[in-house]
Amino acid sequence: MANDADLVIVGGGPCGLAAAVSAQRAGLRPQVIESGVVVSTIAAYPTYARFFSTAEKLSIGGLPFVIATEKPTRRDALAYYRAVVTYFAVPVRQRERVTAIRGRLREFTVISRTAGGQERTTTAGAVVIATGYFGSPNRLGVPGEDLPHVTHVYREGHEAFLQDVVVVGGGTPRPKRRSICGAPARG
Ligand SMILES: Cc1cc2nc3c(=O)[nH]c(=O)nc-3n(C[C@H](O)[C@H](O)[C@H](O)COP(=O)(O)OP(=O)(O)OC[C@H]3O[C@@H](n4cnc5c(N)ncnc54)[C@H](O)[C@@H]3O)c2cc1C
Secondary structure, eight states: OOOSEEEEEOOOOHHHHHHHHHHHHHHEEEEOOOOTTTTHHHEEEEEEBBBSEEEEEEOTOOOOOOOOOSOOOOOHHHHHHHHHHHHTOEEESSEEEEEEEOOOTEEEEEEEEESSSSSEEEEEEEEEEOOOOOTTTOOOTTTTTSSOOOOOOOOGGGTTSSSOOOOOOOOOOOOBOOOSOOBBBOO
């Protein structure tokens, strides 16, 4: 019996969407399954965040990312990646979390849970995991780490107004001459 999809892509971030566009170009039938909404990591950026990468380096599938400034804002990027999904008709199921993957090459079964709490299975010949790293922070294992005002992601600063704030770790992945998904960028 034919699989539901040739390729299931877990995660609808920029890398999952880029994988889906490439798969479609290769004549495959991809299915993206996203636990939130597409590019939910970017949607969670601080409201007025601006990328350090240029629009060209963030673009995928050859679809031009045209803005008036060199570095896009969070809002520019959200609009662009929504356009990617509609322009390339990327098949994406949102608000559906993948909970398990079973099987082997050409015979995978991907198990997911829909927003309504239903378990769903999708068969596929191959699976791409594009879940990023923002959902798996490096936890310190120290008391207080789970308090509601402690965050493991860069959040909107407004909620810390007039309060003392401790920032633990100051790194950021800074791709050099690479796009957001690691593919060589032009320029
Ligand atoms: C403020 C800020 C500024 C940044 N600026 C830049 C920049 O200028 N240039 C740059 O290259 N990078 C930048 N980054 C990093 C950039 O956001 C990441 O590199 C990028 O989002 C990685 O894309 P991804 O598709 O690998 O992962 P993500 O964008 O994290 O996407 C992963 C997706 O997988 C979904 N997912 C996770 N688990 C499951 C599951 N079990 N089932 C289904 N779906 C699941 C998540 O909901 C998410 O939508 C910045 C980050 C921050 C916070």
